[in-house]
Amino acid sequence: MAHSHQHAPASVNRSRLLAAFIVTTLFMLVEVIGGWLSGSLALLADAGHMLTDAGALLLALLATHFSQRRPEKHQTFGLLRLTTVAAFVNALALLVIILLIVWEALLRFRSPQPVAGGLMLGIAVAGLLANILCFYLLKQGQGKENLNVRAAALHVxxxxxxxxxxxxxxxxxxxxxxxxxxxxxxxxxxxxxxxSARQLIRDSLRELLEHAPASIDIDKLSRQLTLNIAEIRNVHHVHLWQVGEKTLLTLHARVIPNYQQDALLGRIHNWLKENYSITHATVQLEYQECTQPECQLGTEAESGNDDHHHSRDYEGSLHH
Known part of the structure; x- marks a missing residue:
């Protein structure tokens, strides 16, 4: 069984992330205070939107921190999933904020309240400038290579x-x-x-329930792997899930007799990395024919031979 590990240094520029988080949080507080003083419900709603930005930036910071921590024996993936739990709780909190703001808006239609337009305008302009600054910070440097940071930039x-x-x-x-x-x-x-809250709930629930990443079609991956590596006759028992930003994969591959198993495993891992950006995969090579229903994918590509006479499971370790 081959297990590929790639624990590369985080590509996120922490100083830019932290700066964007501080700017967003400060101006969120400014909008809350300004909305309260000016009587502007719109500023309070925009502060709620800024809260989603601050939450996204905080999750990106936490993901960067946890990805660099050494896993412990009882936490083999570290605390990467803590960011997902935080995202789910954040989304639920946003739903409560939305209900409160919409309820207050409906009350104001019935009983209009005075609004200090000048103060509202000044704070809104400051908020716009703060968002422009945050977007600039997030689009610069190494942070743009990180999925969490890219998501935060879209929030901003x-x-x-x-x-x-x-x-x-x-x-x-x-x-x-x-x-x-x-x-x-x-x-x-x-x-x-x-x-934003709907997307956050959907994405966090997918990960917590260990769904396959929405961007990867498991059947397509299995077919392409079978077609692109000649020694593979069949791919089955495929399991794909997400922990934080890390995509994990396990699969069984029925192959023709091969005396260069390490080289074959290396080609499989390289193909997964190049085509699906999967760097953490466990691959079990098998010579024995699999008769279970889910093993039938790709059997139409097989030609009758005596592979089954060479029945053996190969297990080894490959570290990239």
Missing amino acids: LGDLLGSAGAIVAALLILWTGWTPFDPILSILVSLLVLN
Whole structure:
């Protein structure tokens, strides 16, 4: 059985991540205070959207930290999944915030509240500048190679729309004096936050329930592996799941008799890495024919031979 391990240093620039997290958190607090003082529900809704950005950045920081920690005997993957649990809890908290904001917006339609348009405008502009700064930080350097950081950058990009909308609402209130623009915008921003929360719940649940990554088709992977490596006759017992950012794979491969098993295993691992970015895989080579139903994938490519006379399972270790 071959087990490929690649524990490369994290490619994330921690200083940029930390700077973006601090800027986002500070301006989230500014929007909360400004929304309270100005009476702007839209600023509070945008602060909720900034909370999703801060949460995404924090998860990226935690993922970077845990990925560099040495696993312990009772935690062979470290604490990578802690970030997924945090994401799920964060998403549930966002749903509560959304309900509160929408409820308050509906009340304000019935009983409009005064809004300090000038203060609202100033804070919205500051929030927009903060989001631009965070987006710049996240798009620079090595951080752009990290999936968590790329997701956080998308969160910030979405929040730019919320800040821009708050600016428009503040200008409309200053020009027309019609305060319902504020709850209207707060509901629109809440819809953006709802979409982020929905995606966060979906992705975190997929990982917690150990679904295969949505980007990988297991049947397609098995067929391509069989077609691209001539010695492989059949791929079966495929299991694929995600822990943090690490994609894990185990599979059985029925192969023709081969006296260079290590070289064959190396080719399989290289193919998985190059085509699916899978660097942590356990591959069991088998010579004996598998008769179980799930082993039939790819059997149409087999030609009658006496492979089954050479019945042997090969197990070894391969470290990259």
